[in-house]
């Protein structure tokens with residue numbers, strides 16, 4: 008069995024394949040026809056929530072509706088990848104990582120999100136990247152669930168501690184399922200994204216949002232590609248910055264941080280640009296429009312090469328085009 012082999016031998020199974028071709032979209036929309044340079048300018052939003060809306064619990068849905076004037080449009084995007092791709096075009100985004108995770112208690116998401124996102128990205132797998140998840144307490148067979156994620160070809164696994172009500176290092180205190188998830192992800196080269204920082208969804212528990220608990224994961228799984236979503240905003244930015252500098256395998260996802268405050272929170276961002284990814288967290292509560300987010304990021308006093316690194320290159324190293 009694939010996972011067992013991965014766990015015992017630590018050998019990549021190669022279940023997840025990436026294509027090296029540029030899609031017609033990129034050739035069409037990029038300046039010039041040189042595939043290599045066009046790719047290097049390909050902009051990836053590494054954190055967009057396209058998810059099965061029907062799974063939302065009423066309280067969580069209320070918050071989304073209340074905070075988003077264009078809620079109907081979001082429902083339509085979650086239903087129609089074609090409509091969403093047009094929206095990405097209008098927003099100036101080439102690729103989007105579609106974040107899905109299992110959080111039955113707080114949000115309502117079940118492991119059905121994995122099939123949802125796998126089906127959704129079939130519309131254009133070069134532009135739509137898939138993130139799925141599993142929950143150590145809501146699985147009867149973690150090996151089978153991990154294998155399903157790999158077979159579906161999902162390109163990232165999301166762990167959301169404040170919504171899943173767990174600490175990232177709970178494998179040290181008995182949650183062996185977490186260790187199996189990390190080992191399989193590490194062996195198969197699938198990055199794991201941790202939500203870090205607070206959450207205002209009803210029922211979210213914010214003690215779990217402190218990124219310091221990811222330190223153990225980075226130490227125990229040194230080849231696991233780790234992303235710290237939101238850089239610990241707003242309480243633990245220094246911890247996040249430390250972890251990215253301390254561990255070669257830890258990356259920063261700047262989604263959910265208003266670009267105007269990004270350099271206030273991370274004044275030494277350029278030092279970690281090679282491991283930093285652009286993302287928006289759209290359409291999360293309070294997150295501005297993607298295009299506005301992108302424009303504000305571009306207006307920051309960062310060099311062209313640092314901007315290109317964060318908007319394009321870091322994501323290309325994790326998910327080659």
Ligand SMILES: [Zn+2]
Pocket residue numbers: 054056106288291
């Ligand atoms: Zn998010």
